[in-house]
Amino acid sequence: MSVLVNKNTRLLVQGYTGAQGTFHATQSINYGTTVVGGVTPGKGGSVHLERPVFNTVADCVKETGANASVIFVPPPFAADSIMEAADAGVALIVCITEGIPVRDMIAVRQFLKGRNVRLIGPNCPGIITPNECRIGIMPGHIFKPGNVGVVSRSGTLTYEAVGQLSVLGIGQSTCIGIGGDPIIGTTHLDAIQLLNADPDTHAIIMVGEIGGNNEEIAAAWIKDNVTKPVIGFIAGQTAPEGRRMGHAGAIAEGGSGKASDKMAAMEAAGITVCASPAEIGQKVKERLGL
Amino acid sequence: MKVVKTVEDAVTAARKILGMQLVTHQTGPQGQKVGRLLIEEALPIEKELYLGITLDRASGKNVFMASSEGGMEIEEVAHHSPEKILKEVIEPGIGLSAYQARKLAFGIGVPAASVNAAAKSMMALAKAYDEIDCSLAEINPFILLKDGRVMALDAKLNIDDNAMFRHPEFVDLRDLAEEDPLEVEASKFSLNYIKLDGNIACMVNGAGLAMGTMDIIKYAGGEPANFLDVGGGANEEQIKNALRILLSDSAVKAVFINIFGGILRCDVLATGVVNAARELGISVPIVIRMEGTNVAEGKKILAESGFNFAVADGMKDGAEQAVKAAQ
Numbered sequence: 001m002s003v004l005v006n007k008n009t010r011l012l013v014q015g016y017t018g019a020q021g022t023f024h025a026t027q028s029i030n031y032g033t034t035v036v037g038g039v040t041p042g043k044g045g046s047v048h049l050e051r052p053v054f055n056t057v058a059d060c061v062k063e064t065g066a067n068a069s070v071i072f073v074p075p076p077f078a079a080d081s082i083m084e085a086a087d088a089g090v091a092l093i094v095c096i097t098e099g100i101p102v103r104d105m106i107a108v109r110q111f112l113k114g115r116n117v118r119l120i121g122p123n124c125p126g127i128i129t130p131n132e133c134r135i136g137i138m139p140g141h142i143f144k145p146g147n148v149g150v151v152s153r154s155g156t157l158t159y160e161a162v163g164q165l166s167v168l169g170i171g172q173s174t175c176i177g178i179g180g181d182p183i184i185g186t187t188h189l190d191a192i193q194l195l196n197a198d199p200d201t202h203a204i205i206m207v208g209e210i211g212g213n214n215e216e217i218a219a220a221w222i223k224d225n226v227t228k229p230v231i232g233f234i235a236g237q238t239a240p241e242g243r244r245m246g247h248a249g250a251i252a253e254g255g256s257g258k259a260s261d262k263m264a265a266m267e268a269a270g271i272t273v274c275a276s277p278a279e280i281g282q283k284v285k286e287r288l289g290l
Numbered sequence: 291m292k293v294v295k296t297v298e299d300a301v302t303a304a305r306k307i308l309g310m311q312l313v314t315h316q317t318g319p320q321g322q323k324v325g326r327l328l329i330e331e332a333l334p335i336e337k338e339l340y341l342g343i344t345l346d347r348a349s350g351k352n353v354f355m356a357s358s359e360g361g362m363e364i365e366e367v368a369h370h371s372p373e374k375i376l377k378e379v380i381e382p383g384i385g386l387s388a389y390q391a392r393k394l395a396f397g398i399g400v401p402a403a404s405v406n407a408a409a410k411s412m413m414a415l416a417k418a419y420d421e422i423d424c425s426l427a428e429i430n431p432f433i434l435l436k437d438g439r440v441m442a443l444d445a446k447l448n449i450d451d452n453a454m455f456r457h458p459e460f461v462d463l464r465d466l467a468e469e470d471p472l473e474v475e476a477s478k479f480s481l482n483y484i485k486l487d488g489n490i491a492c493m494v495n496g497a498g499l500a501m502g503t504m505d506i507i508k509y510a511g512g513e514p515a516n517f518l519d520v521g522g523g524a525n526e527e528q529i530k531n532a533l534r535i536l537l538s539d540s541a542v543k544a545v546f547i548n549i550f551g552g553i554l555r556c557d558v559l560a561t562g563v564v565n566a567a568r569e570l571g572i573s574v575p576i577v578i579r580m581e582g583t584n585v586a587e588g589k590k591i592l593a594e595s596g597f598n599f600a601v602a603d604g605m606k607d608g609a610e611q612a613v614k615a616a617q
Contacts, residue, residue, distance in 0.1 A: 020523070020553070076455055098522065101453035102345060103423050109350035110382045125552060137522065137552050139582040154498020155522065159550040160605065163581055180497060183350045209498050212347045235501035238508045239517070240486060276509045277502040278606035 002129035002174045003149070003194040003201070004092055004118070005068065009133045012060045012090070013038035014081045015072035017048050020096075024072065024137050025049055031134040036064035057081075057088040068092040070126065070135045078122060079104035086117045093185070094135045095122035105183040112185070119185025125155030125177035136177065146171015148284060149195035151188055152207035153180045153214075157235060157277060161205050164281025170290065173201040180209065188218035196226050203229040203288055205280060206271065210236035211257045216265040223269035229287035230271040233280055234259045293332055300329065314363065325467060330443055338431035339398055340364055341412060341442075343380070343419045352380040354416060356394040360431035386416035400434060408432075408440045422460075423453030472535055479531040481520055488513025489543040490616050491536040493529075495520050495554045503548045506605055512613035515542050522553040529562025534570055546612035547578045548605055556580045556588025564595040575600060575615035579608035 011028065015021040016038020026049060029035050037052040037060050044055030054060040057069065069085040071078060071094065078097035085093045100122050112119060120127055126136010130143040142159060144166045152158040158177050165172060176191045178184055188206060195201045204226070208215035215234065222230055237259040263273050272283050292303040304327055313321035338361035346353045357375045359367045367374055376397045378390040391409035400408045411432070419427045426448035433441050449460060466474050476483030482497065486504075490512045494500035497519045504514040516539070520532050536545055549559050559580065567576075579602035580588050592599050600615070602608030 024553075075452060099452045101423055101456070102425060102450050103420065103453060106345075106350055106352070106382050139550075139552050142582065152498070154496055154502075155552055156494070156496030156499035156550045157502055159552060159582055160499060160502070163550070182345055182347050207498070209501065214347070217348070233502070235498045235505065237501075237505045238514070239501055239504065240484075276506050276606065277499075278506060278604060278609075 002132065003198050004120075004174060004176070005127055005129050005133040005135060007034075007132045009068050009092075009135070010034050010036045010064065010066045011068045011070060011133070011135060012036055012057070012064065012066035013070055013072065014057065014085065015074075016040050016053060017043055018072060021072035022049065024070075024096075027137075027140065028070075028134045031140040032131065033133045033135065036060075036066050057084045057090065061088045061090060066090065068135060069094065071095040071097055071122075073097055075099035075101070079108050082108050082119060082122075083111050086112055086115050086119075090117065092118050092120070094120045094124070094126050095179075095185075096124065096126060096136055097121075098123040100181070102182055105181065109183055109185075120176065121179040121181075121184060123181040124179030124184070125158060127174065127176045128172075129174045130172055138175070138177070142166055143175065144169075144171040145173075147173055147200055147202040148205060148288075149173045149198065149201040149203070150175040150205045150207070151191035151195065152177055152205075153188075153209045154207060154235060157207045157233070160277055161207060161233070161280045164278070165205075165284060168281050168285050168290075170281065170284060170288070173198060182212070188214045189221055192218050192222060192226070192230075196228060201228065203231065203284055205284060206230055206232045206266075207280075208232065208234045208262055210234070210239055210259050210262070213257065213262075215262040219262075219265040219269040219271060222271060229284075230269075231274065231280060231283045231287060232263075232266045232271045233274045233277050234262045234266075235277070237263075237275075304329075322468070325465070328444065333433070333441065334436040335433050336436050337399065337434040339400070339434065340367070340375075340428070340430045341415060341432045342426070342428040342430070343416060343424065344426045346379070349379060351382060352416075352419065354378045354380055354386050354390070354394065354412065356398045356412070358398040360433070364428070364430065380416055385420065386413050388413065400440070401438070404434060404438045404440055408434075411440055411442065422447070423450045423456060424448060425450045472539060476518070476532070476535050479528050481518060481528060481532050481535070483532075483535060484517040485539065486514055486516050487541075488515045489541050490612050491515045491518075491539065491542040491545045492612075493518050493520060493532050493536060493545065493547045493549075495522060495524065495549050495551070499548065499550060503546065503605065503609070506609040507546065507613065510606070510609040510613045512609070512616060515539055520554070524554050524558070524562075526558055526562035526565060529559055530566040530569070533563060533566040537570060537573065542574060543616035544574055544612045545576045546608055547576065547580075548608055549578075549580050549582070551580065551582030551584065551588075553583075555584040556582060557584045557591060560588040560591035560595075563599075564591060564597065567595070567597050572597065575612075577602050577608050577612040577615060579603075579605055
């Protein structure tokens with residue numbers, strides 16, 4: 001009852017011995033995730049958190065059979081880390097790093113084409129299947145196993161939605177934080193297709209933000225393909241206009257990036273759109289008839 | 291833009307423009323004060339064109355845009371006659387190819403004799419965009435002269451903030467006088483702060499929740515005084531400075547702190563807030579809503595601080611309390 005990650009996920013950590021890598025690897029281990037080791041170039045052969053450290057991702061995969069990687073590497077080097085993981089054949093790469101230059105991500109996106117890997121993020125909180133596998137930085141204790149899938153561009157809004165569900169006694173199948181950067185590996189559409197195909201996901205929460213038109217693309221697909229209840233929220237309804245980089249981005253994409261347009265597209269697709277972020281959990285409860 | 295014939299006229303026009311509040315599509319409704327002026331030689335213009343580059347998120351590639359409708363705001367063109375904006379995708383690692391540049395030049399009505407010169411400029415712009423990590427580049431107007439030459443008259447370049455580590459040469463170009471003083475102060479502590487017009491200050495972790503918090507304040511009948519994302523891994527020092535910056539806005543009547551701790555632990559937040567309150571003294575009501583990592587420790591620190599913080603149960607309750615407190 002999950003997508004992408006479960007009990008069989010064998011996680012390696014890039015940037016394993018750094019402060020963030022250490023803190024969150026520890027959290028993941030305590031959560032019950034199978035962390036098989038990590039990579040810090042130059043520290044290969046040592047042991048950290050009772051697990052082996054390797055110089056390269058390729059070595060780590062070969063020795064441990066890792067099938068997923070989480071990246072806690074600083075922004076100037078993070079794009080390189082994603083490519084290293086992809087080249088080593090890691091099927092699922094979750095990049096937490098915030099602040100990777102767009103130019104680097106354009107290159108990464110090209111590099112990943114034709115390779116059989118899935119990237120989540122960057123600039124994301126990670127992915128979790130409650131009580132099975134936690135990859136990233138999410139506070140594990142707020143999650144509860146169940147049947148609602150969550151996809152969100154925002155980390156803290158994911159926690160907000162999940163917190164509301166758990167308080168209402170509604171558990172989650174898998175929660176995917178796709179990240180807020182302009183170029184991301186897994187989009188709303190990708191995540192919703194996965195959750196829609198999972199028989200144990202009975203409803204989907206989709207949290208978006210102003211900017212881009214990923215939410216509109218996902219909404220169009222949902223309209224034609226999804227019969228499960230979908231509950232949505234768009235952050236930034238009250239954000240002032242003109243404080244971003246002009247509107248050339250929206251022109252190139254053929255969408256406005258505005259919250260009102262996204263919400264209209266979602267409503268037209270049959271999605272229950274919440275006006276307030278505080279009512280997400282309640283709306284899920286209503287749509288599930290609980 | 292003003293066209294003048296004599297030096298005296300130029301001085302008069304410059305006096306008028308300098309210091310005025312300029313409002314365009316890109317400044318927002320409040321406009322921006324003009325501090326500098328670009329003076330160009332007046333040339334016999336045959337045609338004003340538009341060139342621009344930005345990222346297409348969907349394809350993950352940059353897109354070159356060209357239009358025959360130069361000299362006006364491109365947003366207007368996109369709205370009224372989108373067919374007049376031609377686009378070519380820039381292939382990563384290859385750049386804008388000559389054939390693409392020619393296609394655009396012919397497409398926007400550059401005469402055959404000037405096409406190669408125009409194409410050369412376009413390719414140079416694409417190269418510069420890539421090399422200096424732009425997120426937006428615009429030449430508007432790009433002009434065709436009566437004698438067939440082409441020329442860039444005005445340009446706008448946005449640099450990707452995340453790539454500044456590669457471009458120390460740009461650090462000195464930052465003109466702090468053009469920016470809001472509180473925003474400048476916030477940026478010193480790596481805080482993502484944007485000042486707004488309301489009276490309820492908010493401190494939030496994560497851009498999404500920060501926007502959601504602004505939304506819920508409005509939903510509860512209030513007006514946010516700012517957007518403030520303290521980031522995922524804020525430390526006590528950042529929290530303290532964030533609160534100081536929020537409180538230095540004299541319009542602020544209440545503060546709403548909304549934190550869902552992931553990396554940012556609630557105890558770190560609480561300690562930062564308590565220390566800031568001790569150092570700064572608090573003049574307005576502070577409503578705090580905390581969830582997530584180490585929330586029990588955080589609540590304990592607040593309760594034992596001796597300050598009368600209002601602790602909210604959920605973000606709806608927090609927003610409502612803050613709106614009430616600000617009235």
